[in-house]
Amino acid sequence: MSKVVVTGGAGFLGSHLCDALIALGNEVVCIDNFLSGSKDNIAHLMDNPRFTLIIADVSLPINEKLSGLSAIFHFASPASPNPASPVSYMAHPVETMLVNSIGSKYMLDLAVENNCQIILASTSEVYGDPEVHPQPETYLGNVSSIGPRSCYDESKRFMEALAFAYLRSKSAKIKVIRIFNTYGPRMMLDEGRFIPAIVDSYLHQKPFFMHGKGVATRSFCYVDDLIAGIMAVYRKGVEGEVINLGNPQEYSLVEVLDVLKEVTGRAIEVVYKEGLVDDPQRRKPDITKAKEMLDWSPTVSLPEGLRKMIESYSR
Ligand SMILES: NC(=O)c1ccc[n+]([C@@H]2O[C@H](COP(=O)([O-])OP(=O)(O)OC[C@H]3O[C@@H](n4cnc5c(N)ncnc54)[C@H](O)[C@@H]3O)[C@@H](O)[C@H]2O)c1
DSSP: OOEEEEETTTSHHHHHHHHHHHHTTOEEEEEEOOSSOOGGGGGGGTTOTTEEEEEOOTTSOOSSOOOSEEEEEEOOSOOBOOTTOTTBTTTSHHHHHHHHHHHHHHHHHHHHHHTOEEEEEEEGGGGBSOSSSSBOTTOOOBOOSSSTTHHHHHHHHHHHHHHHHHHHHHOOEEEEEEEOOEEOTTSOTTSOOHHHHHHHHHHHTOOEEEESOSOOEEEOEEHHHHHHHHHHHHHSOOTTEEEEESOOOEEEHHHHHHHHHHHHSOOOOEEEEOOOTTOOSOOOBOOHHHHHHHOOOOOOOHHHHHHHHHHHHHO
8 A cells, every 4th residue: 555645635636636546545645724625525535544634734844744655746736817716826826836836845855755756736827828839848838927827827837947956956756747727526616717617607597707708728628537647647657757638629718618508508698808917818738748658648528528517516
C-alpha cells in the first residue's frame, strides 16, 4: 500500500483524485483549508481507514510529520476566474499567490524529504491569451503580469519555475501537468466557472450572464478523462516533464449553449454583459505529448459529459 498526499483534496478535482487513489488501494492524506472546496466532496471518505483529512493551509508549515510518502499531488489553489464568485482566485488574490508559491515550496521540500514524486497542478492559464493555436507545451505564453488574472496565471508560472529549480538543484522528482478547462460533478454550481454556471441556469431556470459575445473558444474535458490522465502521469516515469491534459475538441461559448440545448431540449436565458479583462479568446490543448508519453486521450464528448453532469445534480 502506498501513502500519498493530495493538497486541495476537498476540491472538485482533488476529491475525484482521492477517490481514484483510494480505489487503487492507496492510503490518502488530504490537506485542505476549505477556501474553495467543501466537506461534502469528501464526506463519503471520512469513515474510510485509508483516508485522513488534515485541515490546514498549505501556505504555512504543516505541523504533522508526513513520512513514508510515495507521491504528492499538489492541487490546492482556487481555480474559478469569475470575479463575482466568492471562491474565485480574484476574490482571494493573495491567498492564491501564496498557495502556488510558498505552498508549492513546502510541498516540494516534502517531496525531497520523502524522495518521492510530486505532481503539480498547473494550468492552461500559463499560456495567457495565446497567440499560438492550439497550445503545445513549448509555447511560452502571452500573460499580463499585472492584470486581474495575474495572481493566478503568474503564480502558476512561478510554481512551474520553482519546480524546475528543485529539479535542477535538488533532483526533485517533479511532474508538471497543465490542466485545461475540466468540468463534472462536485463543482459548486454557483462558483462562477462556465459549465457549472450554465448547468445551474438550466437546473434552476435562472438567467445566465455571458461575459463578452460568446465567440471566445474553450475546450472542455470531462473529469473522469482528466483523472485517468493524472493517474497515467502518476504511474509513468515522466519526471521532469510538463504535459498538457485536456480535451482538444474546441467550441465557442455560444456553441456550448447549443450543445446544452440539444442535450436538455430547452434553451437557457442568456444575458450578455461586458467581456472580462484579459479573458483568453482561444483555448485548445495540443495533447500530442500526452498521447505519446502517457498513451492517454480523452474519450467523453461534450454532449455526453454534460448529460452525465446534469444527471448527477438532478439526483
Ligand atoms: N478544474 C479545472 O478546470 C482546472 C484547470 C486548470 C488547473 N486546475 C488546477 O487544479 C487544481 C484544483 O482545481 P479545482 O478545479 O479542483 O478547484 P477547487 O477550488 O475545487 O479545489 C481547490 C482546493 O484547494 C483548496 N485550497 C485552496 N487554497 C488552499 C490552501 N492554501 N491550503 C489548503 N487547501 C487550499 C480549496 O479549499 C479546494 O478544496 C488547482 O490547483 C487548479 O489551479 C484546475
